[in-house]
Amino acid sequence: MSRPSSAPGAASARRLVAPTLALSIALASVYWALPEDLTAWRSAGIVAGWAGTGLLVASLLLMVREARLARLLGGLELSYRWHHRCGLIAYLLLLCHPLALALDGWAEAPQLAWQTLDPRAQSWPLWLGWAGLLLLMLGLASTFAVHLPYRRWRSFHFLLGGGVLLGLTHVYVLLGNEPLLLALLLITTLALGWRLLASDLGLSAHPYRVTQVEKPAAGVIEAALAPCAAALALSPGQFVLAAFGDGPSFHGCGEYHPFTVSGIDHQGRLRISVRALGPCSRHIQELEAGVLVRLQGPFGSFLDDVRWAPQLWIAGGIGITPFIAELRAQRCSQPTTLLYLFRHTADAVFLEELAAASREDAQFVLLTDASGSGLPDVDRLLAQVSGLRERQVHMCGPQPLLATLTAALRQRGVSAAAIHFESFDFR
Template sequence: MAALRGIPHRHTGPVTIGVLLVAYSALWVFFRPSGEPTGPYVGQYVGAISVVLLSAALVLISSLPWVETWFDGIDRAAIWHRRMAITGLVLLAAHIPLASSPIHSSWGGTLGAIGAWGMVGLALWAILPRWQSVVPRPLRGPIKALKDKPVIAQVRRLFGGYDRWRQVHRLTGLLVAAAFFHGLLDGSPFPKSDVLRWSYVVVGGIGLVFYVYRELIAQFVRSLHDYEVDSVTRVAEDLVEIRLRPLGKPMTFLPGQFALVYIEAKDGWHRHPFTLASAPTEPYVRFTVKGLGDYTRSIADLLEPGMPAVIGGPHGRFHHSKGTSRQVWIAGGVGVAPFLSWVRALEEGPPHGEVDLYYAYTGGPAAFADEITARVAEYDHVRLHLVDSATDGRLTAERILESVDAPAELSAFLCGPEPMLRDLQQGLRGAGVRGRNIHREYFDWR
């Protein structure tokens, strides 16, 4: 637990990015070459900022330990990666009509087109699984009716599946490289200003270096551990517990962290991040998996004891040692997994103060409720509240704070469905809980 103390605050990483953007923008203000028309110059600045953001996004998915530390978790780093990539893509779209450079190299325009259209294609591909959230409701019915048409079905088979998208998504660095060299070759301010040229090379080039590291070097230095499937147990209709047995030196981790799990199933190898639900002192590692995607929905049928597995990690900074002496732990559905790890590790890692654990579910019995009840009963300072939303109504911030005397001194740890956590976060903040004391496990980004 000492490993989580003394780390930078979770806003340190975003602040660093903000400072970088302000500093880089200042260079374009103070070192603007004379004779550069304002309109095209602004367009080229927008393009340069786009490349800087896309390069920074590559840094955030490099899987280096210091990146995870700086952003207080690889999940938050991934969220900021997505935000910067989207912002960079929007700025890239704005750059195209604004920029007008007198320099037209033989390869610059082609590289720019490859980078722009390639990234647009990847963005659209990423949106497709969530198309209903961006398509107006009246159009959803007709689109659904087209899904099973022969041509559309063939396209879905060709481009469907997270694993296929993830493999193609690894080309992002090459597309950013194309955009980077387009700017270097066709940027009219660069021949007139060494400061603008070399700052662009350094800031943009750093992202490409990290991309090369991730693709060519990281596989040889990352922490990997050999395991095999020991058991697969269905604990609820859509919930499975996987238990893995180490074949060599086991992975060391803190309760509540997650790991990248590679398993050879009946239909081939699969890769997926799962939250560790076991205590670090157990001879096995356990993962609680809910059937949400194609792989996880059929995982109980695809896995058998003895199948090989490799675990990479651990990752994540979600742990109660970061909290105050008065805490609430809030779990929704499969979001109980990190708290299950905490409860199973209470003997060796008790929280430093009073805790109320709220476990919300729909329809009983709740998975692992009996085990959690039995374990918590041994500790007077940890109290369990089971909330069945079907009979008790949904869990609210008001209900959680009924037994809290000083909300400003409370730490809240949350893991569960996004709509539930969004409402609870707003309610807790509105009642006086400080933002820096609200900690979320962003398992949904995975």
């Protein structure tokens, strides 16, 4: 087990790496192709096309699922957020590309403008551009289809990579062996290849085996995993992407899903907790010892700064997992209050263990609340926390709860920079 030693400012600096990378690639592309002695609309079309192309390449880089790169870019969740933003902005810019060229033709003749937008009147290199734009449209449409099944969503999402390759090929055929184009094609191919082979097919994954399965609460399992080869270097608060294999009477989903680590020991063995929330996690409730698990990671820096300032931890349901991992690893070095929220006491995992930790560690205070089917009374609960404005707040739980808590904390004077959470929304 290891914990990165970084000052609070280092995390803030890493949050700027992803947008800086995307902006740099886009600006470098525009600078290289900056038009001279052309009409305003044609110049605008060229700039929009190259800015969109640069952002698309950056978007593919930001979806590469590699632990060291993700940490450099501020975390996997932040990388994915900028991946989505870059893809959307790039698509809008690339829509402007043919429209600006058509407006340039309109100044000469309306018929010429229509021919610019009509693929039937164009040669095959331009068809590549239109095909790439169509694939981008279909891929982005799947991004907003939140109810689309995961496997189907993932298949549609790969259309975005095909759209980028077609778009770059479109420009390559028109301009030839330009160094920038070759570099962008190489980056795109490597990013797509790594994501497909190393991440989605699991060639970079670490093999572990399930040694024990416990059921600490209804609809929740905690699985102990032992490494079959080199162990991952994890610290509390981090998560892994896990794909469960087959056992004597268990058949895995075959998909990688994020799970926060709930325990780590010095031999590299770890524990993950899974609540039955979706089709795959419900199936995993039948997990048995002996099943092979492939893990990718570790990802995240959720609790890296817990030794720098007084803490307020807020856990909703299974969101308790990063905090129990931290408490199992070491005693609190700063005054720490854990606010553990759940619907019913029967749903609360590790409750006895948390109560024991609060008795044994004078720095650790446990507050619990069973709210039933509604949201908890956050004002009443936060009023019980002393020195709230001086604390760093770490939250893990369902999105509606996080939104309610964030608003309540801000109203009580807690700065936005002091509020940390990970939503694990990777679609």
